[in-house]
Amino acid sequence: MTAQDKIYDLIGVGVGPFNLSLAALLDEMDEVDSLFFEKKKHFEWHPGMLIEGTxxxxxxxxDLVTMADPTNIHSFLNYISKNDRMYQFYFLQRLDIPRREYNDYCQWASRRIESCQFAQRVSSIRHVKExxxxxxxxxxxLSSEELNTYKAKHIVMGTGSVPTMxxxxxxxxxxxxFHTADYIxxxxxxxSAESVTVVGSGQSAAETFRELLKExxxxxFRLDWITRSPGFESMEESKLSLEHFSPDYVKYxxxxxxxxxxxIFATQGLYYKGISNHTIDDIYNLLYEYSIGxxxxxTGLQVLSEVNGIHPKEEGDGYVLDCYHWQKKEWFKHESDVVITATGYKPYVPGFIHHLSDFLEWDEEGRYKVEADxxxxxxxxxxxxxxVHTxxxxxxxxxSTNLGLAVHRNKVIINHLLGREVYKLPEKSIFQSFDIE
Ligand SMILES: Cc1cc2nc3c(=O)[nH]c(=O)nc-3n(C[C@H](O)[C@H](O)[C@H](O)COP(=O)(O)OP(=O)(O)OC[C@H]3O[C@@H](n4cnc5c(N)ncnc54)[C@H](O)[C@@H]3O)c2cc1C
Incomplete structure (x- = not known):
């Protein structure tokens, strides 16, 4: 029987960290015959933002497996061990690994997991009744430009997000x-620019500004940072706030x-949209160093100002940004050779999901409905x-977009897929209660 004839238990669309984690956990289970398709040539995690030092x-x-099974061969520590870096990592004494290393680790894992197939773009899915x-x-x-058709009992969608501009x-x-996603x-x-402006004030904006400040x-070049926010606000990172990224909060x-x-979600921006304190510290320290002598x-840091339009300068190179100070209710213009927008990401929900529109339930906002599992x-x-991860x-x-909950979500998915409790799910995993106890 060819790969196209048989019915796989599971086909995954997209190999980002979320589906790679699922593929890694399933890799040790013979019961599930799965394939995961990724359109990129190899695993890449936000490559345009892999700035050194982030x-x-x-x-x-x-990592991909530890929260489910610390003994799994695809763990980060096994990657460190297999690369003979155990002592260096031990003396490093850090939990917050470089982003470039996380990418390298996922690449290492993706090469070892046979179910992950690259340069394969899923272009349509339909439900067949036979x-x-x-x-x-x-x-x-994408290498041969051939179209192949596969069959699967179930699908898992992990198609991530795309930059918005x-x-x-x-x-x-x-x-x-360009978007910060294309910074590198x-x-x-x-x-080589005379002037560079970063627009927006989330973590990506701050990391890009910090790197430009160093250079x-x-x-x-002249360097500007403009945001409509009232300030360059820090992310809410206290330990009790981080408990919002727990299975308990998801359940509540x-x-x-x-x-x-x-x-509620509309009020929670600072849990994920603000800037990490350490990044703000780095920026402030650099600004302070540079102010000596x-x-x-x-350099300019402008808050309370919305960038509402952009057009090329009438004479010479560069662009004019139309800005609006929303507290003073005054317009002003800002010129720059290069403009980098840190205007966020939105979920990439592939078109083929809409082809399944009669098969799926949708809410009044046109979003799909999702079961707890x-x-x-x-x-x-x-x-x-x-x-679905996306x-x-x-x-x-x-x-939902936090790496710390990916493995928990995959435990829930695997338990449902196999119809038994492969992984025990925690009754209570944090100190505070969100629900009435
Ligand atoms: C710059 C940046 C930094 C971040 N840093 C962190 C962090 O430090 N900690 C944290 O918790 N979260 C972080 N996040 C949040 C983010 O949700 C996760 O990093 C993670 O990438 C999400 O994984 P994913 O698998 O859903 O999606 P992605 O990593 O986006 O992967 C989805 C994959 O699906 C593929 N795909 C899409 N459509 C198809 C198709 N039709 N056929 C085949 N393949 C397809 C795409 O090519 C892509 O490779 C960050 C996000 C960004 C943008």
Whole structure:
């Protein structure tokens, strides 16, 4: 029987950290015959933001497997051990590993897990009713350009997020105006610019600004940072606040009415959108260093100001940003050669999910409905499930995109997939109570 004839237990769409974790956990289980398709040539985790010196924002224990099974061969510590770096890591004494190392670790794991297949883009999925119902998955092999069709009992969608950028910015030359997601390939362009402006004030904006600040003295460009926020606000990182990224909070949040969930989620920006304290410290320390002595640096940090438009300068190179100080209600203009937008990401929900629109349940906002155990809700009773990692903040809350909850989610998915308790789920895993006890 060819790979295309047989019915796999599970086909995964996308190999980012969330599905890679599931593939890693399933790798040791003979009971599940699975394939995971990724359109990139090899595993890559936000490559445009792998800036030297940036750190993973969760402890390395949130690797692909440890929170489910610390003895699993795909653990971060096994990666360190297999690469003969145990003593260096031991003397490093850090939980917050470099982001480049997390990427290297995931690449190492992805090469060892046979079910992960790269340069394979899933282009459509449909549900087929025959003697045995299944999903038909059409996959484009990006090396050979061939289309192959696979069959699966269940699907798991881990397609991640894509950078968002205002339309007027998208229409300008990409070498001058780009998203932070494309920062690394455009570093040389920044170095040769007369002026560079970063727009936005989340973690990516801060990491990009910090890196540019380090390079500014040597390269000599003017550097600006503009945000509409009232300040360069720090992320809420106290230990008790971090308990929002726990299975307990997911469980509490899930059972709230959807209207309440939307209202609560809208107030929780600083749990995930602000800037890490250590990044703010680094930036402040650099600004302070540079303020010593006669030689002043050419840098501006502008808050309370919305960038509402952009157009090329009438004469010469560069762009004019139309800015609005929303407290003073005054417009002003700002000029820059290079503009980097840190305007966030949105879930990438592939078009083929909409082809399954009659098969799935949708809420009034046009978002899919999700069961507590991460299955999309269906309009009819069939044995086939679509599990989902992507676009579930509206149902499962603020921790949905956090690496620290990925393994927990995969434990829930595996328990459902195998119809038994493969992994024991914690009754209570944190100190505080969100629900009435
Ligand atoms: C710059 C940045 C830094 C971050 N840092 C942290 C952090 O330190 N800690 C933390 O907890 N969270 C962090 N996050 C949050 C983020 O949710 C996770 O980092 C993580 O990438 C999510 O994993 P994922 O598997 O859902 O998605 P992704 O990593 O986005 O992977 C999804 C994959 O699906 C593939 N794909 C999409 N469509 C198809 C298709 N049709 N066919 C085949 N493949 C497809 C894509 O090519 C992609 O490789 C960060 C996010 C960003 C943007």
């Amino acid at each position: 750190k993973l924002q969760v402890p390395f224990l949130a 003697q045995t119902d299944y999903f038909e998955v059409v996959v484009e092999d 205002p339309k007027s910015f998208k229409e300008l030359p990409k070498k001058d105006v 390939p455009n570093q040389e362009r920044c170095r 500014q003295r040597e390269c000599g 949040f899930y059972q709230l009415p959807q209207k309440d969930k939307d209202e 006669e030689e002043k640096i050419d 991460y299955r999309l809700k269906k309009t009819e009773h069939v044995e086939n499930e679509i599990y 676009g579930i903040s509206h149902t499962h809350g603020v921790g």
